[in-house]
Amino acid sequence: MFASWLVLVGGWMPISVLVVAHRKGLPGASLLLWLAGISLPLSSLAATVAFGFVLGRWVPMISSRVKIGCAAPAGCLSWVLWFAIAYAIPIAGVSASDDVSTDDSGAFGVIVLGPPVLLLIIVLLRLGVERGAARRAHATDHAE
Structure with missing residues (x-):
């Protein structure tokens, strides 16, 4: 679950870059870009809440702060890695004479x-962990 969450946190960025780079040859590219631009980041947000829920529900021995304190930086670093991968994808149409090695806008973007991405991940994980812990408490109340 952790590995799939790390992929879903930012794995949509390289896909979006590839779709944008090759949109000229695709029929209905604007609709595809619009759908990808909305659904892929939303799936990342939903995956973060779901991962927080799993942590809250099925990892009872560790406090919520420790769970979020360990998972949030890992998720943010995963987002940074996917951002770097998306930024490093060569895009057609960029001439070979352009030297992109001196371009530091990717680092500036990170x-x-x-x-803000770290803060968003913390908020979403907290939401999921609280819901998962409440569900675990509700299940143990019914078991007794």
Whole structure:
């Protein structure tokens, strides 16, 4: 579950870059881009809440703060890795004479977007962990 969550956190970014790069040859590319632009990040958000739920429901021996404190930085680092992969994808139409090795906008994007992404991951994990812990408490109340 943890590995699949790390893929879903940002694995949509390289896919979006590839779709945008090759949109000229696709019929209905604007609709496809719109659907991908909405559904892929939303699936990432849903996966984060679901992973938090799993942590809250089925990992009872560890406090919520420790669960979130370990999972949130890992999720943010995964997002940074996927961002770097998406940024490194060569896009057709960029001439060979353009030197992209001196372009530091990818690092700037990580610096600017990293803290809000970490905060969003913390909030979503907390939401899921609280719901999972409440579900676990409700299940143990019914078992007795």
